[in-house]
Amino acid sequence: MSVGELLKKAREEKNLTLRDISAKTKISEKFLEKIESESFDFAPEPYVRAFLRSYARVVGLNPDEIIKLYDSEI
Numbered sequence: 001m002s003v004g005e006l007l008k009k010a011r012e013e014k015n016l017t018l019r020d021i022s023a024k025t026k027i028s029e030k031f032l033e034k035i036e037s038e039s040f041d042f043a044p045e046p047y048v049r050a051f052l053r054s055y056a057r058v059v060g061l062n063p064d065e066i067i068k069l070y071d072s073e074i
Contacts, residue, residue: 003052003070004038010059025054040074 001009011021018029018036025032034042035051043051052070053063 002038003066003073004036006061006066006069007052007055007059008036010056010061014059016059021055021058024058025051027051027054038073040070 011018018032021027021032022029031042031051032055034040035048035055040048042048049067049070052066056063056066
């Protein structure tokens with residue numbers, strides 16, 4: 001499973017909306033949509049990594065594992 005799929009699945013399992021994630025992380029819903037669709041060109045890589053870490057924490061996933069998976073995909 002890819003980074004975007006994992007994050008979306010974890011979010012849906014917790015019955016959270018993108019708005020919920022946005023409120024907790026302060027990441028815009030537009031960027032969260034791009035993360036879930038794996039369009040990572042919306043921001044410089046350090047920001048994408050920070051956003052992935054924040055998103056992972058909110059949905060209960062290990063941020064380090066998400067970054068490892070992201071690294072293997074890009």
